[in-house]
Amino acid sequence: MSAPLYGLLLTGGRSRRMQRDKLRLEYGGQPQLARAMALLEPLVERSFLSVRADQLEDPLRAAYPRITDVLPEQGPIGGIHAALCAEGQAAWLVLAGDLPFLDAATLQQLIAARAPHRLATAFRSSHDGKPEPLCAIFEPASRAPIEAWIAAGQRCPRDFLAHADVELLVLRAPRALDNINTAAEYTQAHGQFGERTAAGPQRRLKIQYFAMLREQAGRSEETITSHAADARALYAELSASRGLHLKPEQLRVAINEAFADWSQPLSEGDTVVFLPPVAGG
Amino acid sequence: MSAFRFSSAALDTAALRAELTDPGCGAYAAFEGWVRDHNEGQRVTRLEYEAYAPLAAREGEQVIAEAISRFKLRGALCVHRIGALALGEIAVWVGASAPHRDEAFRACRYIIDEVKHRLPIWKKEHYASGDSGWVNCERCAAAAADAGADAASSAAHETHGHDHAHGPRR
Incomplete structure (x- = not known):
């Protein structure tokens, strides 16, 4: 035993x-x-x-x-x-x-x-x-x-x-054990946790994944609760927990089936999609 | 019927063309995008398309509305395939009808270019080598990994020196 x-x-x-x-x-x-x-x-x-x-x-x-x-x-x-x-x-x-x-x-x-x-x-x-x-x-x-x-x-x-x-x-989530040693690293990490409204409520969000991100996340959708104030903070959170390897500057964001800004505030019940580089046609 | 659609079945181009016939039009132009057997030096054996359909359809309608107003079209239509495609199949079809040919030609070009750049549609190529890749994504993933590795080499130094790892922490 x-x-x-x-x-x-x-x-x-x-x-x-x-x-x-x-x-x-x-x-x-x-x-x-x-x-x-x-x-x-x-x-x-x-x-x-x-x-x-x-x-x-x-x-x-x-x-x-x-x-x-x-x-x-x-x-x-x-x-x-x-x-x-x-x-x-x-x-x-x-x-x-x-x-x-x-x-x-x-x-x-x-x-x-x-x-x-x-x-x-x-x-x-x-x-x-x-x-x-x-x-x-x-x-x-x-x-x-x-x-x-x-x-x-x-x-x-x-x-x-x-x-x-x-x-x-x-490690399934390669960034999960990254540590913080300096004030600069803290400032960076701190920002990724959506500090500005961190005291605010958690929100239930539906996340949908497509193409390369769907394969990296190992799922096509999920419902989560998060303190993330905006899409930027949410992506930082999910890229760590779900092992998403594309960088935010390579992606676009859609909220509730419309293109959105990374800093658009998230609301309860929002559906958020991170869009990898497209290749229609 | 909406002017932008997805289809999981092979396209019937005669039926699509028939939707655009109009006695007020002196010109009709169409563009077909086909599944090619090679890309960037690799032999392609088949393709898969995936889309965030609600947003792609809305954006596709917007593109067509822009083309109609910009080129004074009488009609325009775009259909994009979704799912698995074999070599030679039509992946995307664009048609435009207008009183004169110049507008019909230019509208097709405008619609296909905007559709390729703006709509959340992704293409996975399967290669003869057995590999596969998401077009326009793989280089980004590699760039992200390289950036990660750069960060990692400095982080590895830091990690090994967790403040308390070597120096006495007490």
Whole structure:
């Protein structure tokens, strides 16, 4: 029988390049910490934050169960090690705190493909093909090799996975694990979540897909709920969650069977179609 | 009958032409677009057309209304095939009738050009090699992938250096 699955959100990073706590960065009006925990909680038996000792009293973090490092100053591998020590019978789904594009489908893919007889289950990075350690499942048996790895003076969890017996998966949504390190990256990502009216209501939208986008999305239509304020924000959301690979500047938009502007506000019940380059005649 | 239509069956050009006959017209011109056996160096074996039909039909009507007013036509019609087509079939048919020939010729040219550029219709070519591709989309997809790869090479650097990946985060 496989070990129960717990969740661990890594929140102890120093956010040096961002110069702001990345877990407090808001997308769609919600801090990343709350967004990530909301994704994680329904999928695991228990969920925790990995924190530095000096973050224990942080009000944002104090709302959740927390685990502090056993071996300090080791970076994320120290956080993973602490969780494996704290609940040794559990496997841990570990998430970095700076993955705003992560979606439930990606986590479900990881959990469905979990290989409990191996040390870990992880995605191959869609950027360089190497194991992606910060959205991965670490089995209880990984604790001893991780301890040995740290004792040998190593810290990089990616290198650890590259040398371990790991189940490696292909990401269905290639952008789902893109992380945010700098203020410029945040500004860009932030814009893609339709921030301007993010506090507004969610809308039910019907999306229809044609031609190349239909094949990429693997469906011809769907009904979704979204905070996206306009077609631009909606396309950013869908291109991440559905793996759409055409760029917005290559597409046109139709709303309710009429050509529309990318910035036209969306309304409840709208039908939205992204039109790939046409080729009639 | 609307002046722009889709058809999933082979076109009956004699019947379409008959819709445009008019004693006030001294000229009738038609254009037929055919399924060709090659494109951009590849041998094409068959085609599929797909359309966002409600929007394409509305835009097609608009194109024909523009042609009628611009060229003082007495009648104009365009029918576009949808679904699977074999080599040699008529993919699109345009007909225009007018008092004089110049307007009929120019109207056909206007309608087919606008239909190709404006209507949400997509063409998938199947090649003798076994490959297939969406015309006008594949290059965009490749360009998007290249741009993604460029972003990825910088992102890969960043990703490997998740702020907390190497430096002590505590």
